[in-house]
Amino acid sequence: MDRRNFIQKTAAFTGGLLVPKLLTASFPALPAKSRIVISHNASWSRSVGTVDSDSMLKVLDKAIQTYFQVDHVRQGWSKIVRPGEVIGLKVNCLSGHGATHTLLVQAVAERLQQAGIKENDIIVWDRLNSDLEDGGFRINYGKKGLRVFGNDAIGFDPYLQTFGQASSLVTKILTRVVDGVINLPLLKDHSIAGITMSLKNLFGAINNPNKYHLNTGDPYIADVNRLPAIYHKVRFTICDAAQAQYHGGPSFMPQWRWPFGALIVGRDRVAMDYTGWKIIEQKRAKMGFKSLKEEGREPTYISTAADASHALGTNDPQRIDVIRV
Amino acid sequence: MDEHNQKPELYDLLPLTLQGLPLKRRRFLKTSALAGLGALSGTFWAMPANAGEGKKDDRKFIAEAAYYEKLQHKQVRCKLCPRHCVIDDRERGYCGVRENRNGTYYTLVYSRPCTYHVDPIEKKPLFHFLPATLAFSIATAGCNLNCKFCQNWQISQVTPEQVPSIYLPPDGVAEAAKKYHCPSIAYTYNEPTIFFEYMRDTARAGHEQGVKSVVISAAYIEQEPIRELAEEVDAIKVDLKAFSDTYYKDIVRGELKPVLDALVSIKKSGVWNEIVYLVVPTLNDSDQEIKGLVKWINQNLGPDVPIHFTRFYPQYLLKNLPPTPVSTLERCKAIADAEGLHYVYIGNVPGHPAESTYCPHCGKKIITRNGFVVSDIFIVNGRCKFCGTPIPGVWKE
Structure with missing residues (x-):
């Protein structure tokens, strides 16, 4: 190999290495002010059970258009995914009843397909197959339709990922199957962590969430969100807050649920959780419950996630732009 | 037929190399020597079982937990270990193997070993318990601690769904132990506290067939269950991880006091007890800590409790530290000897004179x-x- 040849090959090789990095970097960085859109549906707020596929699509479209400030929905989705990618949808089915609406998954899947993602390249996933089934999803490993399966179906990557106090194995769905993840959590009170929403939903991506419920989940929830596979692949959050729960969570407790009637979307998971926390606190105060701090379970992991070592987003209300539509 | 009453197809599951009987002395020495070599090279791990199971198929593996209380709104409080996890419906405790299902608390690892092996009893180590015999050794997934140096973290720090396991009920374990000429069953590799019910019932089944039981535990367990366990088994080896609260909090994710309390209860019960102290360079090897430790043992348990100062090798999350220098282990032994303890051993240093009694x-x-x-x-x-x-x-x- 002569000198010219060597340089050519080296350049090509280096270019190859850079491609994934450039692709990742081309997604817009977090803006100086984090935008959160709360997309309401008046009938959802009035009555439980009025969520249908039409209204779900409308609320979702309104949220995406407002968040990305675009005229057409597809323009918004093109800022989240690229045609030909494999996209994971992380739902929350842990509580069985009251899981992420299948209608929301259908709506997101429909819009993803219009944005150039093949139906079979959309992976709906959670911790266990049985959780997904309890949440109303049908397991599908086939070559047609949305693929739906849990971590137990595919297993965990054998290499420990570590950040701060967290050392975990990450699901192969994240490390080997999908190019990016759209997080579809719920908005709920949590008996240990205070609330569960965007950040905590990603406990479903690791093998040992049971080890991280000490000290109200702080710093573990923030640390887990900085594990490389999670940090680099989760692109956007669409929180299903059609119905939310202000007490007794994360278990399904119908007496403490209320029809909040909205989807809450954003890229900044910390700002999302800060916003969700305030919604829960307001509802608790209105219903005569103590604040989470008074109950010894203030979700301090949110501020930890915002600190300099985690830099996952902002919990400064001055830097969060909440848009209600 | 009730699945709990089915005989395990053990002969299909056990490795062929373990199927020749009886073990004669020559063969035993050969097996032991191989085991020793394996341990030295770091490859002598408990072998994984070979059949996976999912949550939908877990009915045969669940049993109601022995120690917990029901709370309001379908919550439960586990009372097996000092952590006292309060667990919501459909959630699990810190150990990852106990789940609240609609307000009732279940173990998910009853009859569900993920590893089994025939080990020399010296590997546990138990030096004053049927020396030169074999122990049929089992473990399940899960642990109620998270030691940064864990050598079996691939089974201890995972949930039952994450490792292949087999169905092996208590009488099946006892039968296997007898078949392979093991006078004892060892509950080991992970923390057996977390499969308490399975261990207790297996010990009973073993005694019915003339097989003893030995527990290899960190003893991070509540008083009532340890007392019950001590009545059912024949020996308990306790891994006393350190003699400082800080170490327990930072390195083990536990607490020292409940472990000391458990040791006192074991002593009172009369069941045979030995102690292992894994000496980790710079973290739990100071003269002051070792002096405190051996003094406490002498005063509370007496001089006849064997203590093994064992060599640490870098594992899991503590790969930044070197193996324990032999001189450090010898220093620890000298402190214990000076305190007047009668049986002080050095472990994980094959050939060292302090391996002998x-x-x-x-x-x-x-x-x-x-x-x-x-x-x-x-x-x-x-x-x-x-x-x-x-x-x-x-x-x-």
């Missing part, structure tokens, strides 16, 4: 060990063959 009265070597291989035993009817001094331990099957 010496009569505290006449000083003669009464059990000769090299790695897991025992070559001479000079104990007759529980006494030193040379001077007749009683040697504490369990010497008869």
Whole structure:
């Protein structure tokens, strides 16, 4: 190999290495002010059970258009995914009843397909197959339709990922199957962590969430969100807050649920959780419950996630732009 | 037929190399030597079982937990270990193997070992319990601690769904132990506290078939269950991880006091007990800590409890530290000897003279060990063959 040849090959090789990095970097960085859109549906707020596929699509479209400030929905989705990618949808089915609406998954899947993602390249996933089934999803490993399966179906990557106090194995769905993840959590009170929403939903991506419920989940929830596979692949959050729960969570407790009637979307998971926390606190105060701090379970992991070592987003209300539509 | 009553197809599951019987002395020595070599090279791991199971198929593996209380709104509080996890419906405790299902608390690892192996009892290590015999050793997934140096973290730090496991009910374990000429069953590799019900029932099944039970535990367990367990088993080896709260909090994710309390309860019960102290360089090896430790043992448990100062090797989340220098282990032993403890061993250093047992009265070597291989035993009817001094331990099957 002569000198010219060597340089050519080296350049090509280096270019190859850079491609994934450039692709990742081309997604817009977090803006100086984090935008959160709360997309309401008046009938959802009035009555439980009025969520249908039409209204779900409308609320979702309104949220995406407002968040990305675009005229057409597809323009918004093109800022989240690229045609030909494999996209994971992380739902929350842990509580069985009251899981992420299948209608929301259908709506997101429909819009993803219009944005150039093949139906079979959309992976709906959670911790266990049985959780997904309890949440109303049908397991599908086939070559047609949305693929739906849990971590137990595919297993965990054998290499420990570590950040701060967290050392975990990450699901192969994240490390080997999908190019990016759209997080579809719920908005709920949590008996240990205070609330569960965007950040905590990603406990479903690791093998040992049971080890991280000490000290109200702080710093573990923030640390887990900085594990490389999670940090680099989760692109956007669409929180299903059609119905939310202000007490007794994360278990399904119908007496403490209320029809909040909205989807809450954003890229900044910390700002999302800060916003969700305030919604829960307001509802608790209105219903005569103590604040989470008074109950010894203030979700301090949110501020930890915002600190300099985690830099996952902002919990400064001055830097969060909440848009209600 | 009730699945709990089905006989396990054990002969299909056990490796062929373990199917020739009986184990004669030559063969035993060969097996032990291989085991020793494996341990040295870091490859002597409990072998994983070979059948996966999902949550939908877990009915045969669940049993209601023995120690918990029901709370309001379908919550439960686990009372098996001092962590006292309060667990919501459909959630699990810190151990990852106990789940609240609609307000009732279940173990998910009853009859669900993920590893099984025939080990020399010296590997546990138990040096005063049926020396030169084999122990049929089992473990499930899960642990109620998270030690940064865990050598079995691939099974201890995962949930039952994450590792292949087999169905092996208590009488099946006892049957396997007998078949492979193991006078004891060992609950080991992970923390057996978390499969308490399975362990307790297996110990009972073993006794019905003339097989003893030994527990290899960190003893991070509540008082009531440890007392119950001590009545059911024949020996408990406790991994006392350190003699400081800080170490327990930062390195082990537990607490020291409940472990000391459990040791006192074990002593009171009369069940045979040995202690292992894994000496981790710079973290739990100071003179002051070792002096405090051996003084506490002498005062609370007496001088006859064997203590093994064991060599650490870098594992899991503590790969930044070197293996323990042998000189450090010898320093620890010297401190314990000076305190007046009678049986102080050095572990994980094959060939070291302090692997062997010496009569505290006449000083003669009464059990000769090299790695897991025992070559001479000079104990007759529980006494030193040379001077007749009683040697504490369990010497008869």
